[in-house]
Amino acid sequence: MHIPDGLLSTPVWLSLDAACVPAIGYAARRARRELEETRVPLLGVMGAFVFAAQMINFPVGAGTSAHLVGGALLAIALGPAAGVVVMTAILSIQAFVFQDGGVLALGANLLNMAFAGVLAGYLPYRLWGRRRLAFFAGGAFSVLVSASLALSELLLSGVPMPRPVLAITLGLFAVNAAIEGAITAAVLEGIHGLDAGLVRCPEGTVRRTLVGVALVSVLLAAVGVLVASTHPDAIERLAARFGGPTRRLFAGPLADYQARFFASPWLQKTAAGLAGLALIGGVCLLIGRLIARQRSA
């Protein structure tokens, strides 16, 4: 589920953008340590592979077809950190070149699909090892977690959703998750049959941090859905409570100063936006510098 620009409220996209920078930066650093520096082409080609694989249709009945999403497949075949990097590259190209997902919403989409989705897809493999059930659960988890997070973020942004629609949507998520699970399992078994060396072993390659983060994202998604499905109004209330402090946080330092000159709220909003932009830029710059320094060290 690629969220376009315009749907998420400012506090939501702003905080997710800010959160995604260190998350992706961390994964990029780990990926560089897990894979040799010179293996950049592998990650790029694997991204192209996922794009291409999405062109191949799977018949799923009732005259409809589905296609691979690929988060769990990448995590299992390349390792979770490399999977996050490849998925980030895919989503960035989709946002910029294909208008699939927004640019301001890129942070949300990256966290949902590239970060939480990939890690959740890796979790069963890490826990149960090389089994068909682990492949299936990985694919299913990955889609379920990404979609649920996206839904929670939309609800948090105050997008209204009638209760029956919510129920139907969650049902669709479950169906999609099962399909992705089946595709992931079938493809990974095929790859394993072609050349067992192409699928990375689950042991010894991953730190506990990543497993922890994966667990947290699964939990977060589950809770989000649970709350969303049982108390849609609670989310609205939560959004109000959540949005308040966030906005104050950004506008706060400037608010008093403004108040003396302008009494209108629009400047606060503008300032919040600009401050957010500066914040994102600053964090990006900082992470970039840090990575650059690590590289030259």
Next chain:
Amino acid sequence: MHHVVIENWSRGASLLHARDARVKVILLLAFLVALATTPRLTPAASACYAALAIAGILLGGLPLGSLLLRAAIVLPFTATFAVFSLIAGDAPRAAGLLVKSYLSAAAVLVLVGTTPLAKLLRGLESLGAPRLLTLVVQFLYRYLFVISEQAQHMRLAALCRGSGPRPLRFRAAAGAIAVLFARSHQRAEGIHQAMLARGFSGRTELLSSTRIGLRDLLFLGAGLSLVLALRTSLGVLWNL
């Protein structure tokens, strides 16, 4: 294919094409933030933002109709949520969602339609994006064509041999993707060897290190003041 069209646009020559990628990225972000932080999009406000987007399209010498059509790809997704707002009795909000997502997509198209991806990546890199990521994106885009073509051939080959029962077709598709994966792996190995054969040692300096010129700065200043002026006047005049 969509990305081929965009790439052809990006090789054009215009005032916007000539500007530094960083300048365009910053202006795009300013536009998107201004649009996103406008809480209620009145028709007048929408028209102002639309005028800015259209000005961008015209400055870039891009085909207006085709671009506006391509931006509409975001509408189905947004429309679903707009309908819920409509049902909830909030028609202005529904319209606002549609306008925001549509104009945002159009603005992004102006950026990628006037900036070749290689330059855009260099720009993002000097704005702080991690090098590993821009390199991966660069390789991804380079081999997108090659590997999609392979996938397309396999799809055709499968179609030529007819359609069997569903479980069989499902397995065939999975098998095709597995083969595609193995071949992509092989190709990556080949690329890696070709890089080694030409003296690659893990780090490469890149050719295009462009500088921001006076015109770029003037353009940035003008663009930013325009967006800021629009956002501010919306705030002052209509308290938006």
Next chain:
Amino acid sequence: MEPLIEVRGLRFRYDDGTLALDGVDFQLFPGETVALFGRNGSGKTTFVHHLNGLLAGEGFVSVCGLQVEKRNLPAVRRKIGLVFQDSDEQLFMPTVIEDVAFGPLNRGQDTTAAMETASQALRDVGLEALAGRAPYHLSAGEKKRVALAGILAMEPEILVLDEPTTFLDPPAQRDLAALLRRLPQAKLVVTHDARFARALARRAVFFEKGRIVADGPIDEIVDRFQWVPGTTSGEAAGPQPAG
């Protein structure tokens, strides 16, 4: 005369147990062009990948007086330029000029010098007009020549070409042969195309099951191994007119 390439008793086994090279001896002298013939899987490509250290087997390999081993690899790879069979694997940078400049930049040239070297290499293959283009929009023949320019920009003393005519139409094959004849470097050409090889080389070697089983004038080798396409009987295939 000192040989540019000297190989003695080279053996190599892949991880899966296949013995790909089984005692190869070979020499290449300055100014020479040698064609490498042999059936699919006979070890030709494995052999050339040993010449610049992409693979390492048992035995002795030296290039321009440098033994091919880990510490010599950067120097060896400057001396010997390998043009891969699949141009798409070799042209990995976003634009033609950046791709051709990849080698010079790795060699430590600064940006201006690398640009100059790359432009010169593109002029050498007659494609300076394509400098700003993206590689995937080129024809197969253009891709092959850009790949060659990328190698020429390394200023190597030896060129190794792996199946250079694959995917090329006959005019592009002729252009490539003419271009290669103009280049002064010693060349090794792996190919199935006897006609193309004859246009370039006087000497040929024949690989069979990981060994060189024949080495001599190209015409003799082609005759001895019947290295021409067509049916074994020499007659055109197809339905015979009813008698």
